[in-house]
Amino acid sequence: MSAAITVPKPIHSMIRVLDETRSVDFYSRAFGLEIADRFPFEGFTLVYLRNASSGFELELTINHDRTEPYDLGDGYGHIAFAVEDIEAEHARFAREGLSPKPIKAFHRDGALMAKFFFVADPDGYKIEVLQRHGRYG
Structure with a gap:
C-alpha cells in the first residue's frame, strides 16, 4: 500500500514594509486586498492581506524600530x-x-x-x- 502524496499549497509571500497604513492603503486600492489577520508582537507586526479571489495572502512585516527604507537588492x-x-x-x-x-x-x-x-x-x-x-x- 502506497502513501498518498500531498501537494504543497502556496499560502503567502512576505515583504518588509516601513509604514503599515501606507502599504495597506496601496494594496487595498490597487488589488482589493484587505486585512485578513493582524498580529502585533514586541518589536514587529505581521499583517496578512487577501481578497475574495484567492486564499493566497500577502504578509506584510513591519519592524517597529525600522526608519530607513529597505534595500530591495537584486534578488527580488x-x-x-x-x-x-x-x-x-x-x-x-x-x-x-x-x-x-x-x-x-x-x-x-x-x-x-x-x-x-x-x-x-x-x-x-x-x-x-x-x-x-x-x-x-
Missing part, C-alpha cells in the same frame, strides 16, 4: 496579479494615482503570450498586473 523580482480587463485596470490605477508603467505585450510564435503593466508599491516592490489570458488565466 515581482509578485503578479491577473485581471479581466488590463486597459480598464491600467486606467483605474492611473486615476488612483498609483503611477502604473505603460501596458506592454509579449508575443511568441506570432501569438499573444502576455499583456501586462508594472506598478511599484510604496516601498518600491515591483508588481506585475497581467491580462487573464492563456497560462495567466
Whole structure:
C-alpha cells in the first residue's frame, strides 16, 4: 500500500514594509486586498492581506524600530496579479494615482503570450498586473 502524496499549497509571500497604513492603503486600492489577520508582537507586526479571489495572502512585516527604507537588492523580482480587463485596470490605477508603467505585450510564435503593466508599491516592490489570458488565466 502506497502513501498518498500531498501537494504543497502556496499560502503567502512576505515583504518588509516601513509604514503599515501606507502599504495597506496601496494594496487595498490597487488589488482589493484587505486585512485578513493582524498580529502585533514586541518589536514587529505581521499583517496578512487577501481578497475574495484567492486564499493566497500577502504578509506584510513591519519592524517597529525600522526608519530607513529597505534595500530591495537584486534578488527580488515581482509578485503578479491577473485581471479581466488590463486597459480598464491600467486606467483605474492611473486615476488612483498609483503611477502604473505603460501596458506592454509579449508575443511568441506570432501569438499573444502576455499583456501586462508594472506598478511599484510604496516601498518600491515591483508588481506585475497581467491580462487573464492563456497560462495567466
